[in-house]
Amino acid sequence: MTYFDQVTEAARFVRGRLGKLAPKTGVVLGSGLGAVANKVKETVVIPYHEIPHFPQSTVEGHSGKLIAGRLGGAQVLIMQGRVHYYEGYSPAQVTFPMRVLGSLGIGAVILTNAAGGIKESYQLGQLVALSDHINMMGWNPLVGPNEPRFARRRGAGLRFFDMTEAYSKRLRALAQQAASDEGITLEEGVYLAVSGPSFETPAEIRAFRTMGATLVGMSTVPETIVARHMGIEVLGISCVTNKAAGLNTQPLSHEEVFETGRLVERRLSGVVERLVVWISTMLEADL
Numbered sequence: 001m002t003y004f005d006q007v008t009e010a011a012r013f014v015r016g017r018l019g020k021l022a023p024k025t026g027v028v029l030g031s032g033l034g035a036v037a038n039k040v041k042e043t044v045v046i047p048y049h050e051i052p053h054f055p056q057s058t059v060e061g062h063s064g065k066l067i068a069g070r071l072g073g074a075q076v077l078i079m080q081g082r083v084h085y086y087e088g089y090s091p092a093q094v095t096f097p098m099r100v101l102g103s104l105g106i107g108a109v110i111l112t113n114a115a116g117g118i119k120e121s122y123q124l125g126q127l128v129a130l131s132d133h134i135n136m137m138g139w140n141p142l143v144g145p146n147e148p149r150f151a152r153r154r155g156a157g158l159r160f161f162d163m164t165e166a167y168s169k170r171l172r173a174l175a176q177q178a179a180s181d182e183g184i185t186l187e188e189g190v191y192l193a194v195s196g197p198s199f200e201t202p203a204e205i206r207a208f209r210t211m212g213a214t215l216v217g218m219s220t221v222p223e224t225i226v227a228r229h230m231g232i233e234v235l236g237i238s239c240v241t242n243k244a245a246g247l248n249t250q251p252l253s254h255e256e257v258f259e260t261g262r263l264v265e266r267r268l269s270g271v272v273e274r275l276v277v278w279i280s281t282m283l284e285a286d287l
Contacts, residue, residue, distance in 0.1 A: 003092055004147050006053040010096070011103035014066065017046050018104075021068050023075035024283045025276050026106040026232075028082055028097075030113035030219065030239070035265045036272050037080045043069035048081075054100070055093045057081040072273045074280035077106060084218055086197035091141040095226040102152050102230040107283045108171065109227055110275060111220050112268065115191060115238035118205055119214040120247060122187075122240045125264040127271065129175045130167045130236030131188040133221050134213055137195045141222045142229060156231030166224055171235035171279065178274035184267060189214035191238060193221035205244045216244055235275070239264055 001009075021044060029036055046066040048054045057064035065080040079097055083089050101109060115128070122128070151157025172188065179186035192213035194200060200208070200216060208216060215238050227234050 004149055007096065007099040007103055007150075009052050010054055010100045013052055014046060014100065014104060018044055018068050021075055022105065023068060023077040023280075024105060024107045025074065025279045026077045026079070026101045026109040027272060027276065028079045028109065028111045028223065030082065036112075036269045037065075037067045037078045039269055039273060040067055040069040040071050040076065040078065043067055051100075053096065055083040055089050055096055057083055058087050072277040074277045076276045076280075077101065077104065082219060082223070084197075085137065085139075085195050085222070086218060091139055091143070091222060095141045095222050098223045098226045098232075099150060099230070102150065102227065102232055105152070106232060107152070107286070108168070108233040108235070108279050109223075110235045110237065110272060110279075111223055112237045112239065112272075113191075113217050113220045114241040115215040115217040116200070116242050116244040117214075117240040117247070118192075118209050118216055118244045119189065122214070122243075124240060124242070125267075126187070126240045127179065127184060127264070127268060128187050128189040128215060128238045128240060129172050130191045130215075130220075130238060131172065132190045133166060133224065133236075134190060134192040134208075134211060135221050135225075136208075137193050137221065139195075141226050150230050153231035157229065161229060163225070163228060166228060166234065167236050168233040170282070171233055171275075174275055174278050174282070175235055175237065175271070178271045178278070181274060182267065182270040184271065186271075189238065191215045191217060191220060191236060194218060200245050202245045205247070215240070235279075237268070237271070239268065
């Protein structure tokens with residue numbers, strides 16, 4: 001069975017469980033941010049292990065469930081947890097869930113993550129919208145044969161495609177408005193992705209800052225690349241859960257990342273709920 005066939009089988013299974021639900025907006029929740037899904041109504045919950053070929057989350061803070069329903073009255077499909085390259089998964093497996101979301105008809109996705117703050121003015125718990133990224137993971141999920149059948153809209157699915165606007169300008173504008181309505185100042189920043197699982201060294205952080213990065217993490221970029229290949233619009237939101245190496249006297253730990261994420265879940269929930277409603281309306285107007 002080919003990779004495309006596996007994605008198709010997984011999407012067919014999920015579609016069968018969704019019943020009359022046909023969400024066009026997806027959300028991926030990062031470390032410690034999973035409680036956003038608790039606000040979803042009329043839910044359909046599908047554990048990852050029930051979905052054919054779907055990779056399983058193994059990291060604390062990633063519960064491993066696909067949750068569909070209504071958020072703020074709008075239909076949404078939420079991934080409560082993701083998988084990472086450092087867990088031992090291949091690039092194809094890491095991005096398999098995004099392929100499934102696209103095959104289900106998702107037109108826009110909100111990718112959230114826990115990130116280390118490289119910019120010194122960032123405060124713990126601060127939300128930052130991604131304006132761009134730098135891929136320092138050492139791999140690209142599209143290496144190998146191109147599969148144009150994954151394209152979800154005209155002009156997508158190309159072997160070589162434009163990444164000038166990896167993170168949608170119009171979705172970022174909506175995010176700024178949603179954050180403002182929630183009383184939150186939402187800065188924009190550049191996310192640099194590394195493979196992990198070790199945290200970065202102070203020398204690496206100094207180098208990353210020189211490159212223009214303001215945030216560092218171990219996810220999101222592969223999902224963004226695959227989403228854009230399929231023609232899915234992307235909004236990235238990082239939660240600054242720790243100061244990057246060399247900016248804090250305390251040792252870095254996943255516990256700090258998880259706990260800070262838990263503290264800002266309510267603020268993130270308010271922003272995401274507004275966004276899901278507005279993005280869903282926007283996608284309907286595009287049809």
